[in-house]
Amino acid sequence: AQSVTQLGSHVSVSEGALVLLRCNYSSSVPPYLFWYVQYPNQGLQLLLKYTTGATLVKGINGFEAEFKKSETSFHLTKPSAHMSDAAEYFCAVVRTDKLIFGTGTRLQVFP
């Protein structure tokens, strides 16, 4: 069954540094993959999604993710972290009409 694994429950970076949040998926069919972000005391919102087509997907707030079938990965990156990026990030895959989420990665950004 389709699932995702997020490596690292906590990631800390300095402001201006590269952000890399890891997600690997398990799927027997071409997956639909998502990244959601949850800011403190808010609901989740969609950052970006991959369905078909271009494997490099650009999202909001300067984030992007690349679908790599050979590595079964969909890692989230941002070239330069901002303090406002501090949040929890969830990778998700579609399984029979519903999203199955990973356990999340909390991103801390230090000045």
Added chain:
Amino acid sequence: GAGVSQSPSNKVTEKGKDVELRCDPISGHTALYWYRQSLGQGLEFLIYFQGNSAPDKSGLPSDRFSAERTGGSVSTLTIQRTQQEDSAVYLCASSLVASGGAGTGELFFGEGSRLTVL
């Protein structure tokens, strides 16, 4: 309202009591989902409604949990005889189309109902 609305935002209850959590989805959204968010557990799927189809209840953790959706709109998640392990944030989401198939619908989440069972 413009977004998904959930109530109550916070609920403290005693072990053994029943609780009801309400979700008011975005108008016109046919798909409605309930998830549970516990510390370190990520988001756990509970139940999914799509139009007039039978709900997908495959994620409900026990028969103490149930949900209904009236008139294709508002949904209520009921937890009977609450236990301390039920303490979590319960999130509701809706989408215009289901997440799979022809439409990879974006889920719009409410801010959640935080349940604490003493």
